[in-house]
Amino acid sequence: MTTPDQLEVIEDGTDAADETLYCTVHPTVATHLRCNRCGRPMCTRCAVKTPVGYRCRECVRSQQDKFFDAQALDYLIAGAVSLVISFFAALVVARLGWFLFAFFLSPAAGGLIGRVVWRLTGKRRGRYTAIVVGANVILGALPFFMLNPLAIGIYLFMATGAAVAQFRLHL
Ligand SMILES: [Zn+2]
Ligand SMILES: [Zn+2]
Known part of the structure:
Protein backbone atom coordinates (compact mmCIF):
# COMPACT_ATOMS: atom_id res chain seq x y z
CA MET A 1 0.00 0.00 0.00
CA PHE A 67 3.31 0.95 -26.41
CA PHE A 68 1.25 -2.01 -27.56
CA ASP A 69 1.30 -1.74 -31.32
CA ALA A 70 0.16 -5.24 -32.29
CA GLN A 71 -2.53 -5.53 -34.94
CA ALA A 72 -5.44 -7.97 -34.98
CA LEU A 73 -3.69 -10.10 -37.58
CA ASP A 74 -0.72 -10.51 -35.24
CA TYR A 75 -2.88 -12.38 -32.76
CA LEU A 76 -4.13 -14.67 -35.51
CA ILE A 77 -0.56 -15.41 -36.59
CA ALA A 78 0.60 -15.84 -33.00
CA GLY A 79 -2.24 -18.26 -32.30
CA ALA A 80 -1.81 -20.30 -35.48
CA VAL A 81 1.99 -20.55 -35.17
CA SER A 82 1.75 -21.61 -31.53
CA LEU A 83 -0.94 -24.17 -32.25
CA VAL A 84 0.83 -25.81 -35.22
CA ILE A 85 4.35 -25.94 -33.76
CA SER A 86 3.03 -27.07 -30.40
CA PHE A 87 0.98 -29.81 -32.06
CA PHE A 88 4.05 -31.36 -33.72
CA ALA A 89 6.36 -30.78 -30.76
CA ALA A 90 3.88 -32.47 -28.42
CA LEU A 91 3.47 -35.32 -30.89
CA VAL A 92 7.23 -35.92 -30.80
CA VAL A 93 7.37 -35.61 -27.00
CA ALA A 94 4.45 -38.01 -26.53
CA ARG A 95 5.84 -40.54 -29.05
CA LEU A 96 9.36 -40.63 -27.64
CA GLY A 97 8.05 -42.63 -24.77
CA TRP A 98 10.69 -41.82 -22.21
CA PHE A 99 9.24 -38.91 -20.28
CA LEU A 100 12.63 -37.44 -19.37
CA PHE A 101 13.03 -36.29 -22.96
CA ALA A 102 10.22 -33.87 -22.24
CA PHE A 103 12.53 -31.95 -19.93
CA PHE A 104 14.86 -31.16 -22.82
CA LEU A 105 12.43 -30.85 -25.68
CA SER A 106 9.72 -28.79 -24.02
CA PRO A 107 11.70 -25.63 -23.23
CA ALA A 108 13.28 -25.84 -26.71
CA ALA A 109 9.86 -26.12 -28.36
CA GLY A 110 8.51 -23.25 -26.28
CA GLY A 111 11.52 -21.10 -27.12
CA LEU A 112 11.14 -21.87 -30.81
CA ILE A 113 7.44 -20.96 -30.75
CA GLY A 114 8.27 -17.67 -29.07
CA ARG A 115 10.95 -16.78 -31.59
CA VAL A 116 8.85 -17.67 -34.63
CA VAL A 117 5.86 -15.67 -33.34
CA TRP A 118 8.13 -12.74 -32.54
CA ARG A 119 9.54 -12.71 -36.07
CA LEU A 120 6.29 -13.28 -37.94
CA THR A 121 4.44 -10.58 -36.04
CA GLY A 122 7.08 -8.02 -36.99
CA LYS A 123 8.29 -7.77 -33.39
CA ARG A 124 5.22 -5.73 -32.51
CA ARG A 125 4.11 -5.77 -28.91
CA GLY A 126 0.68 -7.09 -28.06
CA ARG A 127 -1.14 -6.74 -24.78
CA TYR A 128 -2.61 -10.23 -25.23
CA THR A 129 0.17 -12.00 -27.13
CA ALA A 130 1.30 -13.96 -24.06
CA ILE A 131 -2.24 -15.21 -23.41
CA VAL A 132 -2.87 -16.14 -27.05
CA VAL A 133 0.45 -17.96 -27.33
CA GLY A 134 0.02 -19.76 -24.02
CA ALA A 135 -3.51 -20.91 -24.78
CA ASN A 136 -2.55 -22.27 -28.20
CA VAL A 137 0.57 -24.05 -26.97
CA ILE A 138 -1.72 -25.89 -24.54
CA LEU A 139 -4.42 -26.51 -27.15
CA GLY A 140 -1.90 -27.93 -29.60
CA ALA A 141 -0.58 -30.43 -27.08
CA LEU A 142 -3.88 -31.57 -25.55
CA PRO A 143 -4.71 -34.19 -28.22
CA PHE A 144 -1.65 -36.17 -27.07
CA PHE A 145 -2.30 -35.99 -23.38
CA MET A 146 -3.86 -39.44 -23.09
CA LEU A 147 -1.05 -40.90 -25.20
CA ASN A 148 1.57 -39.98 -22.63
CA PRO A 149 0.14 -38.03 -19.68
CA LEU A 150 3.45 -37.68 -17.83
CA ALA A 151 5.47 -36.41 -20.79
CA ILE A 152 2.69 -34.09 -21.99
CA GLY A 153 2.14 -32.85 -18.45
CA ILE A 154 5.80 -31.80 -18.32
CA TYR A 155 5.49 -30.38 -21.83
CA LEU A 156 2.41 -28.30 -20.98
CA PHE A 157 4.20 -26.78 -18.04
CA MET A 158 7.64 -26.14 -19.55
CA ALA A 159 6.81 -25.35 -23.18
CA THR A 160 4.03 -22.95 -22.23
CA GLY A 161 6.28 -21.25 -19.70
CA ALA A 162 9.14 -20.87 -22.18
CA ALA A 163 6.90 -19.56 -24.97
CA VAL A 164 5.00 -17.09 -22.81
CA ALA A 165 8.13 -15.80 -21.05
CA GLN A 166 9.19 -14.00 -24.20
CA PHE A 167 6.03 -11.93 -24.30
CA ARG A 168 5.75 -10.99 -20.69
CA LEU A 169 6.06 -7.27 -20.71
CA HIS A 170 7.32 -5.06 -17.95
CA LEU A 171 5.91 -1.58 -17.81
ZN1 LIG B 1 -9.38 8.51 -6.61
ZN1 LIG C 1 -3.41 11.85 -16.16
Missing part, protein backbone atom coordinates in the same frame (compact mmCIF):
# COMPACT_ATOMS: atom_id res chain seq x y z
CA THR A 2 1.13 3.48 -0.81
CA THR A 3 0.47 6.02 1.89
CA PRO A 4 0.03 9.72 1.16
CA ASP A 5 3.34 10.73 2.70
CA GLN A 6 5.23 8.34 0.45
CA LEU A 7 3.90 10.11 -2.60
CA GLU A 8 5.79 13.01 -4.01
CA VAL A 9 3.89 16.23 -4.16
CA ILE A 10 4.02 17.49 -7.67
CA GLU A 11 5.46 20.96 -7.63
CA ASP A 12 3.89 22.95 -10.38
CA GLY A 13 3.52 26.19 -8.47
CA THR A 14 4.50 27.91 -5.26
CA ASP A 15 1.33 27.12 -3.31
CA ALA A 16 0.37 23.88 -5.07
CA ALA A 17 1.06 21.74 -2.01
CA ASP A 18 -1.25 23.77 0.24
CA GLU A 19 -4.14 23.64 -2.14
CA THR A 20 -6.75 21.02 -1.25
CA LEU A 21 -7.85 19.14 -4.31
CA TYR A 22 -10.43 16.47 -4.79
CA CYS A 23 -9.83 13.31 -6.75
CA THR A 24 -11.39 13.37 -10.21
CA VAL A 25 -12.61 9.79 -9.87
CA HIS A 26 -13.48 9.97 -6.17
CA PRO A 27 -14.88 13.49 -5.64
CA THR A 28 -15.14 13.02 -1.87
CA VAL A 29 -11.47 12.17 -1.37
CA ALA A 30 -9.18 15.12 -0.68
CA THR A 31 -5.66 14.97 -2.09
CA HIS A 32 -2.57 17.04 -2.83
CA LEU A 33 -1.58 14.92 -5.78
CA ARG A 34 -1.92 15.71 -9.43
CA CYS A 35 -1.18 13.50 -12.39
CA ASN A 36 2.12 14.75 -13.79
CA ARG A 37 0.92 14.25 -17.34
CA CYS A 38 -2.62 15.62 -17.54
CA GLY A 39 -2.60 17.52 -14.26
CA ARG A 40 -5.89 16.20 -12.91
CA PRO A 41 -6.16 15.80 -9.14
CA MET A 42 -6.03 12.18 -8.03
CA CYS A 43 -6.09 10.31 -4.73
CA THR A 44 -3.50 7.75 -3.68
CA ARG A 45 -5.79 4.94 -4.81
CA CYS A 46 -5.88 6.36 -8.33
CA ALA A 47 -2.19 7.22 -8.55
CA VAL A 48 0.01 4.81 -10.45
CA LYS A 49 3.76 4.86 -9.87
CA THR A 50 5.60 5.01 -13.17
CA PRO A 51 9.32 5.50 -13.89
CA VAL A 52 8.54 9.14 -14.66
CA GLY A 53 6.42 9.86 -11.60
CA TYR A 54 2.84 9.42 -10.43
CA ARG A 55 0.17 9.37 -13.06
CA CYS A 56 -3.55 8.78 -13.27
CA ARG A 57 -4.85 5.47 -14.57
CA GLU A 58 -6.16 6.98 -17.76
CA CYS A 59 -2.78 8.42 -18.72
CA VAL A 60 -1.05 5.12 -17.94
CA ARG A 61 -3.60 3.33 -20.06
CA SER A 62 -3.15 5.62 -23.04
CA GLN A 63 0.63 5.32 -22.74
CA GLN A 64 0.23 1.53 -22.86
CA ASP A 65 -1.98 1.76 -25.94
CA LYS A 66 0.86 3.55 -27.69
